[in-house]
Amino acid sequence: MIRSSALESGSIRPVPAELAQRYRDEGWWTGESLGSMVAAGLRRAPRSRFLVRSGARPYDGTLADVDRAARSLAWALRVRGVGPGSVVVLQLPNWAEAAIAFWAATYVGAVVVPVVHFYGPKEVGYILDVVRPDVIVTPDRFGRTDHLEQYGELLAGRDIEPLWLVVSDRPERELPQAATPFARMLDADPLPEPEAVDPTAPAVVGFTSGTTLNPKGVVHSHQTIGWEARQADHFYGKGGPPQIVGTPVGHFMGMINAFLLPLLRAEPVLLIDRWDPAEVLRTMAADGLGVAGGPPYFLTSLLDHPDFTPEHLALIPYMGLGGSTVPEAFTERATGEGIAVYRSYGSTEHPSVTASLLDDAAAKRLRTDGRALPGAEFRLDEDGEILTRGADCFVGYTDPELTARAFTGEGWYRTGDMGVVDADGFLTITDRVADVIIRGGENISAQEIESLLLTMDQVAEVSVVAEPDPRLGEHACAVIRPHDTAGPVSLDDVRVHLTEAGLARQKWPESVHLVTDFPRTATGKIQKFLLREQVRGGSLRHALDRGGARD
Numbered sequence: 001m002i003r004s005s006a007l008e009s010g011s012i013r014p015v016p017a018e019l020a021q022r023y024r025d026e027g028w029w030t031g032e033s034l035g036s037m038v039a040a041g042l043r044r045a046p047r048s049r050f051l052v053r054s055g056a057r058p059y060d061g062t063l064a065d066v067d068r069a070a071r072s073l074a075w076a077l078r079v080r081g082v083g084p085g086s087v088v089v090l091q092l093p094n095w096a097e098a099a100i101a102f103w104a105a106t107y108v109g110a111v112v113v114p115v116v117h118f119y120g121p122k123e124v125g126y127i128l129d130v131v132r133p134d135v136i137v138t139p140d141r142f143g144r145t146d147h148l149e150q151y152g153e154l155l156a157g158r159d160i161e162p163l164w165l166v167v168s169d170r171p172e173r174e175l176p177q178a179a180t181p182f183a184r185m186l187d188a189d190p191l192p193e194p195e196a197v198d199p200t201a202p203a204v205v206g207f208t209s210g211t212t213l214n215p216k217g218v219v220h221s222h223q224t225i226g227w228e229a230r231q232a233d234h235f236y237g238k239g240g241p242p243q244i245v246g247t248p249v250g251h252f253m254g255m256i257n258a259f260l261l262p263l264l265r266a267e268p269v270l271l272i273d274r275w276d277p278a279e280v281l282r283t284m285a286a287d288g289l290g291v292a293g294g295p296p297y298f299l300t301s302l303l304d305h306p307d308f309t310p311e312h313l314a315l316i317p318y319m320g321l322g323g324s325t326v327p328e329a330f331t332e333r334a335t336g337e338g339i340a341v342y343r344s345y346g347s348t349e350h351p352s353v354t355a356s357l358l359d360d361a362a363a364k365r366l367r368t369d370g371r372a373l374p375g376a377e378f379r380l381d382e383d384g385e386i387l388t389r390g391a392d393c394f395v396g397y398t399d400p401e402l403t404a405r406a407f408t409g410e411g412w413y414r415t416g417d418m419g420v421v422d423a424d425g426f427l428t429i430t431d432r433v434a435d436v437i438i439r440g441g442e443n444i445s446a447q448e449i450e451s452l453l454l455t456m457d458q459v460a461e462v463s464v465v466a467e468p469d470p471r472l473g474e475h476a477c478a479v480i481r482p483h484d485t486a487g488p489v490s491l492d493d494v495r496v497h498l499t500e501a502g503l504a505r506q507k508w509p510e511s512v513h514l515v516t517d518f519p520r521t522a523t524g525k526i527q528k529f530l531l532r533e534q535v536r537g538g539s540l541r542h543a544l545d546r547g548g549a550r551d
Contacts, residue, residue, distance in 0.1 A: 012396045013407055028227045028391035032226055035197065048268045050066050054271075057095045063263075063268075066096055072186045073104035073186055077105075084110070088136075089137070090137050092249070098258075099259050102249075107194045108191070113127065113207070117142055123504060133162045135163045138165075138167070140167065140168035148175065148176055151179075164179045202221060204219075206348045218394050221395050225256075229264060233265060245271050245272070246291070290316055294441060299321075302316075321344070335366060349394045350392065352390075352392055354372055376393075418431040439476065449498075452501045453478060458489045467511055468536055476510060480514055491512045513535070519534070
């Protein structure tokens with residue numbers, strides 16, 4: 001029996017009436033559901049290519065082929081009671097099955113919960129408890145993760161009984177009793193048309209690590225997701241070769257870039273399931289594909305690779321940068337290579353706030369995060385914190401208390417970021433109020449890591465801060481004060497402990513500093529801003545150099 005959604009109406013904020021009316025009047029909010037947007041997009045170019053480069057599940061077909069499978073899955077879900085308000089969790093790599101499952105969920109009007117493929121039992125268990133899904137779709141395994149074991153244990157310990165679909169080539173007898181082969185669901189007749197859905201209803205919940213101990217569930221409606229997709233179509237670069245998407249589709253923006261934006265542009269869907277720079281470069285040369293957006297790491301990993309050639313450079317005429325710290329030295333390097341660079345600013349909560357465009361002056365594109373985009377606005381409060389609102393701003397967190405704290409009465413979202421605005425209205429991000437580390441575009445909660453490290457016997461006190469990283473923008477650095485009677489705490493000690501705690505490897509600290517004390521306020525509180533300056537300036541001595549968690 002399919003249960004009703006665990007998403008409570010209390011999580012949805014009331015958008016001020018005058019704002020909502022303006023968004024409708026301007027055409028930013030429409031009556032279109034996510035499913036109807038997908039269906040219309042797939043009708044634009046059904047013969048366009050759908051390509052997956054993967055050592056595990058390669059695929060080469062058309063959008064029509066994948067759509068046909070998605071509609072069959074949609075019908076199979078519908079006859080099992082999955083429909084508007086049902087919750088579908090997708091933890092899949094960049095495979096064709098991810099598109100099939102995502103498009104099918106939108107067709108039946110379900111709430112899609114994408115989960116990045118590297119999330120471990122701690123994060124996944126929390127997400128399951130929050131959304132209480134009706135359907136879960138996973139691989140049998142990917143990389144180091146045995147999803148059959150992980151989900152078998154997670155589901156056995158909870159009072160939920162979702163339909164668990166497993167993408168696998170194994171015989172059904174080798175799957176857990178609770179699992180159903182994904183392929184078996186594709187034999188149904190195709191769903192003719194998407195279900196009718198209230199456009200103000202939840203459509204997607206993206207979980208993001210931030211300043212809270214656990215990931216925050218960010219709720220977007222059909223209206224906000226629809227405008228974000230059209231907003232991206234407005235300011236993302238156009239022209240050049242077809243672009244391959246390496247950002248995980250379990251990440252909010254990876255999902256939009258892979259499965260919505262190409263449909264609006266009548267372009268092919270081109271995916272790679274592992275960001276191995278050598279393989280990406282080989283694929284670019286073999287298929288004439290480009291790379292045109294993401295955190296700086298996606299470009300630096302290519303530029304720095306020994307296989308990078310002028311042939312590859314010709315396939316990257318421009319690059320949109322966002323989702324992570326963008327050092328000015330990097331934008332100047334890319335420009336020197338002949339790549340036109342532009343920057344943007346947003347978050348899972350408000351994906352597209354500002355951006356520069358390719359025809360803006362180079363000084364603006366390289367040194368600022370752009371101007372307010374159509375349908376978005378921002379202002380700075382008296383302390384310099386950035387407040388935003390707009391047609392693609394989320395409708396609330398899964399935690400109503402977080403929702404209440406995040407918004408002002410006039411509908412402004414408190415971003416936790418600090419910035420300055422120049423005379424032309426271009427915004428530049430200067431710092432973050434929120435204690436969050438952005439590693440290669442992925443948000444990492446310092447508090448989450450600190451709470452786990454404090455359970456180590458050797459650790460008396462710990463503070464986790466961002467340390468500059470030439471490839472990823474920044475990574476987590478653990479500054480530890482050991483107990484007086486304890487020996488040194490090594491990076492290996494930290495890794496072993498966090499492995500046992502089930503924390504995703506991408507969140508692990510990649511350097512450790514040992515200190516006898518911290519810079520503190522008069523009341524004894526650690527002054528993290530001073531600690532960050534010391535780490536960035538190299539005045540703290542490394543206990544052990546970073547390395548190893550580079551997936």
